[in-house]
Amino acid sequence: MKEIHHWIDGKEVKGTSGRFSDVYNPATGEVQARVALASRDELDAAIASAEKAQVEWAATNPQRRARVMMKFGQLINENMDMLAELVSSEHGKTLPDGRGDVQRGLEVIELCMGAPAMLKGEFTDNAGPGIDLYSMRQPLGVVAGITPFNFPAMIPLWKMGPALSAGNAMILKPSERCPSTSIALAKLAQEAGLPDGVLQVVNGDKEAVDGILDHPTIQAVGFVGSTPIAQYIYGRAATNGKRAQCFGGAKNHMLIMPDADLDKAADALVGAGFGAAGERCMAISVAVPVGEKTADALIERLVPRIEKLKVGPYTAGDDVDFGPVITKAAQERINRLIASGVDAGAELVVDGRDLKIQGYEDGFFCGPSLFDRVTPDMEIYKEEIFGPVLSTVRAQNYDEALKLVMDNEYGNGTAIYTADGDTARDFASRVNVGMVGVNFPIPVPLSYYTFGGWKKSGFGDLNQYGPDAFRFYTKTKTVTERWFSGIKDEGGGLYFKAM
Numbered sequence: 001m002k003e004i005h006h007w008i009d010g011k012e013v014k015g016t017s018g019r020f021s022d023v024y025n026p027a028t029g030e031v032q033a034r035v036a037l038a039s040r041d042e043l044d045a046a047i048a049s050a051e052k053a054q055v056e057w058a059a060t061n062p063q064r065r066a067r068v069m070m071k072f073g074q075l076i077n078e079n080m081d082m083l084a085e086l087v088s089s090e091h092g093k094t095l096p097d098g099r100g101d102v103q104r105g106l107e108v109i110e111l112c113m114g115a116p117a118m119l120k121g122e123f124t125d126n127a128g129p130g131i132d133l134y135s136m137r138q139p140l141g142v143v144a145g146i147t148p149f150n151f152p153a154m155i156p157l158w159k160m161g162p163a164l165s166a167g168n169a170m171i172l173k174p175s176e177r178c179p180s181t182s183i184a185l186a187k188l189a190q191e192a193g194l195p196d197g198v199l200q201v202v203n204g205d206k207e208a209v210d211g212i213l214d215h216p217t218i219q220a221v222g223f224v225g226s227t228p229i230a231q232y233i234y235g236r237a238a239t240n241g242k243r244a245q246c247f248g249g250a251k252n253h254m255l256i257m258p259d260a261d262l263d264k265a266a267d268a269l270v271g272a273g274f275g276a277a278g279e280r281c282m283a284i285s286v287a288v289p290v291g292e293k294t295a296d297a298l299i300e301r302l303v304p305r306i307e308k309l310k311v312g313p314y315t316a317g318d319d320v321d322f323g324p325v326i327t328k329a330a331q332e333r334i335n336r337l338i339a340s341g342v343d344a345g346a347e348l349v350v351d352g353r354d355l356k357i358q359g360y361e362d363g364f365f366c367g368p369s370l371f372d373r374v375t376p377d378m379e380i381y382k383e384e385i386f387g388p389v390l391s392t393v394r395a396q397n398y399d400e401a402l403k404l405v406m407d408n409e410y411g412n413g414t415a416i417y418t419a420d421g422d423t424a425r426d427f428a429s430r431v432n433v434g435m436v437g438v439n440f441p442i443p444v445p446l447s448y449y450t451f452g453g454w455k456k457s458g459f460g461d462l463n464q465y466g467p468d469a470f471r472f473y474t475k476t477k478t479v480t481e482r483w484f485s486g487i488k489d490e491g492g493g494l495y496f497k498a499m
């Protein structure tokens with residue numbers, strides 16, 4: 001059985017805790033490897049060594065650190081297929097999706113090639129008589145990244161790029177379900193010139209996470225995962241005096257106005273609802289057609305598109321639309337939630353529960369499911385399903401649709417399809433959600449903006465990547481400086497001559 005261990009001080013280091021977790025091939029249902037779960041002692045040793053390595057890394061000038069990012073970006077590009085294959089083999093997403101996962105992470109590394117510009121301080125000349133005032137951004141020291149299973153390349157890169165280019169060392173604790181990509185990325189970072197110890201990949205579960213949260217050396221925690229864990233990590237990190245930015249789950253709505261291009265809206269919903277088996281924090285899981293006519297026409301367009309979707313293993317070729325979900329438990333939970341929707345009276349228009357794929361009968365596959373006439377009191381509306389299930393909630397007018405989004409406890413992403421600029425503008429301005437799409441279903445901002453949800457989708461006050469990330473991973477120091485006049489004016493020439 002293949003074993004996956006840790007990446008400490010620039011090499012693979014065997015776990016010594018004796019605890020392991022299974023890593024599945026979600027397409028076959030087989031255990032393909034086991035990953036070591038770090039003990040507190042192993043974590044402590046990795047942190048101690050990161051603390052030492054960080055001192056010299058922080059003293060390396062920002063341009064040189066940026067050059068490591070340039071080379072790292074080049075190596076990620078050159079190894080795109082290898083990385084995508086690793087992502088897909090443990091996560092189950094299609095290879096084009098796996099490449100997308102790497103690509104969206106790479107874009108943040110590209111941003112970090114310009115980190116020196118983001119790390120500049122401010123300066124006020126003559127803030128008072130003979131007084132200058134300036135600020136500088138300094139790294140925090142050792143920081144941690146704790147990441148989810150659903151983007152095994154992208155989210156670790158979102159964490160490590162800004163943290164490392166700002167001069168910090170990082171303890172990365174990837175998801176134990178998809179651990180291999182982080183190790184592969186750490187190897188490439190080393191090849192790019194990152195000094196050993198600056199990036200430590202510690203595999204583990206709650207024990208390692210709690211160790212990170214309680215360790216006095218760790219200065220900041222960047223987390224992405226489900227809402228209950230995000231809230232837990234935010235609270236415990238803050239109690240221990242650490243900075244924390246913790247991004248959680250989502251329930252993203254798309255409004256479809258009566259004037260929208262319904263074919264384009266249906267295409268967008270199918271991609272955004274079912275792509276990556278719905279295992280995206282920016283997936284659209286709720287369609288909100290406005291008006292009964294819009295709803296009927298939308299459902300009529302969705303059904304044939306959904307029935308055409310091809311579900312299969314990533315190895316079956318690029319025409320597969322999406323793969324399996326991550327675990328048997330996830331598959332069973334999705335099926336249970338679908339049953340609860342039926343019991344609650346929602347109309348199951350397309351039922352994906354009985355999908356069986358020849359040769360992959362034990363794989364964790366869920367076919368695409370479409371619900372109509374879902375209401376906000378139903379469990380399928382309230383829960384983040386994180387599977388290929390699209391719910392339709394019919395709204396009678398724009399205000400009702402907007403209120404639905406506003407009242408939802410999550411606020412990661414949302415979208416509106418309309419031909420009317422005024423409606424779109426009103427929606428973008430008023431909605432209490434962090435990322436908004438106008439005739440654009442998955443509005444993940446580019447790397448020079450920032451990514452972050454509102455309400456229960458994000459805890460903390462700075463977003464991921466973009467300028468916010470450099471603020472999160474640095475502390476501002478402000479210096480008030482005065483030089484007394486005298487020497488140069490009063491015989492200073494003689495004084496300097498005497499020297």
Ligand code: NAD
Pocket residue numbers: 146147148149150151173174175176204205206209210224225226227229230247248249250280281384386412453457
């Ligand atoms: P998860 O919360 O189960 O796990 C995330 C990380 O937390 C993992 O590294 C895991 O080891 C650790 N963890 C799990 N349980 C823990 C516990 N009890 N104590 C301490 N640490 C624990 O999330 P997941 O299932 O890996 O990922 C899916 C979730 O992530 C979804 O809810 C999705 O919406 C969310 N997500 C959010 C964003 C975002 O930016 N908002 C992006 C991607 C995924």
